[in-house]
């Protein structure tokens with residue numbers, strides 16, 4: 001399975017990709033998580049990416065393509081993968097074709113549909129584990145113990161780019177730069193659209209059906 005998740009910020013890409021990854025036993029490759037890890041580790045990549053992410057902008061195509069090329073070359077990605085957050089621009093999509101184009105397993109692209117007005121509420125209510133990346137929602141799926149991760153016991157925090165101003169910028173960049181990527185895959189007949197509204201389990205069922 002080679003799966004790409006496309007969707008606006010807060011549409012549930014991370015939530016669903018984690019489930020799907022454990023269902024198919026393939027790696028969940030989230031460029032957002034990789035960048036946040038680099039920021040946390042204080043690497044050169046992290047120093048470059050941090051102000052761009054905090055402002056809701058996009059990190060340069062060259063940097064992102066380099067990261068993905070390196071990640072997909074690792075042995076665990078040989079059996080398949082779920083890409084979450086990549087590609088986000090047409091340049092990234094074209095480069096990805098060059099990286100995975102020779103494989104026998106075709107790409108499957110899932111677009112999660114969630115209207116903009118639902119996004120802000122989801123994102124401002126989101127909390128993420130600083131250690132293992134588990135995703136919570138203060139109303140729909142809160143941690144059992146206040147701000148402590150159910151899975152690993154680390155602190156559960158709000159992401160620094162989850163401010164209303166950054167979310168608006170991220171939505172704008174999604175519509176301007178990433179929607180053309182959805183059209184790119186639609187024209188190749190490999191795009192499947194999935195309604196992302198409703199309980200997480202129901203959305204997951206729709207995703208499984210669309211992959212069947």
Ligand code: AP5
Pocket residue numbers: 007008009010011012013014015016031032033035052053054056057058059060064084085086087088092122123125126127135136137138140141161170196197198199200203
């Ligand atoms: P990234 O981490 O990829 O952020 P994003 O695309 O904005 O997506 P989010 O992680 O915000 O949301 P999600 O769709 O995963 O939703 P989630 O499952 O958490 O990227 C961050 C930044 O890194 C970018 O802005 C950019 O700067 C940079 N970057 C990354 N990749 C890049 C690239 N390729 N090129 C350039 N720059 C790049 O769910 C959200 C909330 O909703 C949670 O609280 C969850 O519990 C809740 N929820 C989930 N499903 C449901 C449901 N069905 N009903 C109700 N609530 C739900």
